[in-house]
Amino acid sequence: MAEEQSEVVLEARNITKVFPGTRALQGVDFKVYKGKINVLVGENGAGKSTLMKILAGIEEATSGTICLFDNEGTPHEVTLSSARDAAGKGIGIVHQELNLFTNLNVAENIFMNKELSRHHSLYIDHQEQVERSRTILKRLGQDIDPETLVRDLRLGQQQIVEIAKTMIDEPKILIMDEPTSSLSIQEVRVLFNVIADLKAQGVGIIYISHRLEEIREIGDYITILRDSKLVDCGLVAEMEMADIIRKMVGRDPKKFFSGQAHEAGKELLSVKHMTLPRFGGGYTFQDVSLSVCEGEILGIYGLMGAGRTELLETMMGLYDKASGEITLEGQRLDTMDTKERIEHGLVLIPEERQREGLFLNLSVEKNLTMASIARYLKLWQINVKVEMKRVAEMIKEMVIKVSSPSISINALSGGNQQKVVIGKALLTKPKVLLMDEPTRGIDVGAKSDVFEIMNKMAKGKFGIVFVSSELEEIFSMSDRIIVLSKGKITGEFDRSEATEEKIRKASEIGHGITASA
The missing domain is CATH 3.40.50.300 (P-loop containing nucleotide triphosphate hydrolases)
Known part of the structure; x- marks a missing residue:
């Protein structure tokens, strides 16, 4: 298959997750490719968020295995016991809802819970945090001042800060859950430029979005879930959008409701x-x-x-x-x-x-x-x-x-x-x-x-x-x-x-x- 030409950096095999009264995932396989946009789609409740939480160490799978690949392409089975553990293994996650302290500056948010100290003392080295934040933001192609209060940033810039928080751990894999849901058209363009830079640096990006037009524009690989099961996967370029929608929802998209003129009264x-x-x-x-x-x-x-x-x-x-x-x-x-x-x-x-x-x-x-x-x-x-x-x-x-x-x-x-x-x-x-x-x-x-x-x-x-x-x-x-x-x-x-x-x-x-x- 064409997809095997790309380098796999993570593979989840036969992932099942059972919550009391419901089976959120049933034997799902998922691959992440280096320097590619790995799109994950499905209706609400299909199991996308559960799978991402498992890969980010937030949830533990009921059964199944997760393998990370080294530089020689050799798989190593891993256990992800927490979000910090996953970050230490090179997996970062940017949640849909921003998780920032708006009364603190950019650098303080980026290093929250990862503060740098002065010569192993109890004092925070604020200047070093500012300089390292500036380096991270520059890597993302942004000129945001690290000493600016987060509340003074535009929403799109706050989204960049969320991404910058994950970059401290030098992630090889970055999960992005609905990153454009609250952004303007201009802010989406800025974010896509950041994503392109991360791809060029070899970061494998897992991208979740309900905006299907984005999938065609930036996606490389796609995995489709429906009702907690894997439906299909492959190259975005080889799938028609109508087929993607049909596989997501289980019915013909032509039968979806389209608007009609209404008779206005008083x-x-x-x-x-x-x-x-x-x-x-x-x-x-x-x-x-x-x-x-x-x-x-x-x-x-x-x-x-x-x-x-x-x-x-x-x-x-x-x-x-x-x-x-x-x-x-x-x-x-x-x-x-x-x-x-x-x-x-x-x-x-x-x-x-x-x-x-x-x-x-x-x-x-x-x-x-x-x-x-x-x-x-x-x-x-x-x-x-x-x-x-x-x-x-x-x-x-x-x-x-x-x-x-x-x-x-x-x-x-x-x-x-x-x-x-x-x-x-x-x-x-x-x-x-x-x-x-x-x-x-x-x-x-x-x-x-x-x-x-x-x-x-x-x-x-x-x-x-x-x-x-x-x-x-x-x-x-x-x-x-x-x-x-x-x-x-x-x-x-x-x-x-x-x-x-x-x-x-x-x-x-x-x-x-x-x-x-």
């Missing part, structure tokens, strides 16, 4: 001259006006920093300094607090699902009813029978894959967690839903389910405001599209007239590129 939501001052001067967004009708999906597109998320949060009443007028079916909302806005029919599905949309220490059922618990009160007590009836109905309606409503929300895949967030919102009986990146960090099959839900809501006369960084999603789902750039509306298009060129040009106004460029 106006539901009106926003006029909405403005949010920025701390320190200027505006996060300024003089934004929009409207949404019954049965309509309004898409909002813009580059990172355009003010999309802040606009939705302002509509929900999260910023006291904001000005402007918001009406829902003629009722003024801008004088109301967030709770009152929800009661009048406006609800937000936040971008940060785990941090802002869920109670991670509670069950699925409690998460579903938390925002609407007042509806189940009877004489100051919760009518559990009614509450559980609505929970069961919502689980069925959202097609949430769960063995029991009483299990922890943490036991669900990302896609099913997102369905819980949407279900929680629907139980408040809204009229307009504000959906901020509703498909972020979920697989292609779960995206299809979310789009089907949105289509169903539009047919049910809900109004939907939909923010996405993915142009394909915006085109597929939106009846109208508004483009934000640097806090201002720079374009508005009906579904029939929108083109990728028009949207991109409008989104680049204010970024040093004119609309006529």
Whole structure:
């Protein structure tokens, strides 16, 4: 096979992992090649994260073997007892969620728990840490000042710092779990340049992503998991994208839901001259006006920093300094607090699902009813029978894959967690839903389910405001599209007239590129 021409640096053989009540991996084989991008794909719950945790020493396999290859190509079976043990053997991991101390500087974060001391004393050698951090960042092709506080860095730069943390141990293998999920287009390009440099230095990179277009662009080898089993592996260049999707989800991608025009009814939501001052001067967004009708999906597109998320949060009443007028079916909302806005029919599905949309220490059922618990009160007590009836109905309606409503929300895949967030919102009986990146960090099959839900809501006369960084999603789902750039509306298009060129040009106004460029 062509893949054998590359040098294998790690091989996992027949890996099985059993948790109480579930088999997360079943006899999975996986190879990592030196200086190559080794892509791992599969739906949420396919076993990707479990396999990576085993390779990073965070979890221990129930059975199976892991071999590392020396410079002569000889395999040596190893046991990875901890993340530190794996790092010592040349395996590093960059988790999807950033794990940084924002009140400390870059060098202090890079050497956290690996501090350098002065002449074997108890005192930290801060200057040496700064100099070594500068060397590591230079190796990554970055000119970030190691003495800068992390909170003052852009998100993409913070992602680079996460990578730099792993470089102290000179990894031969680097695991990257959804590294671009929160990055802008420009920041993704910077990260891809860093990855290319690491490849050139001989680092074997294990790359997990739900953005399938990235696989074609940077992937060398691909391994596909489905339902905890290995489905296929090989060269990315020899696989069609439609085949990859079919193997991931077990069905024809042509049958996935694609958006359709919806019949708009009366106006539901009106926003006029909405403005949010920025701390320190200027505006996060300024003089934004929009409207949404019954049965309509309004898409909002813009580059990172355009003010999309802040606009939705302002509509929900999260910023006291904001000005402007918001009406829902003629009722003024801008004088109301967030709770009152929800009661009048406006609800937000936040971008940060785990941090802002869920109670991670509670069950699925409690998460579903938390925002609407007042509806189940009877004489100051919760009518559990009614509450559980609505929970069961919502689980069925959202097609949430769960063995029991009483299990922890943490036991669900990302896609099913997102369905819980949407279900929680629907139980408040809204009229307009504000959906901020509703498909972020979920697989292609779960995206299809979310789009089907949105289509169903539009047919049910809900109004939907939909923010996405993915142009394909915006085109597929939106009846109208508004483009934000640097806090201002720079374009508005009906579904029939929108083109990728028009949207991109409008989104680049204010970024040093004119609309006529």
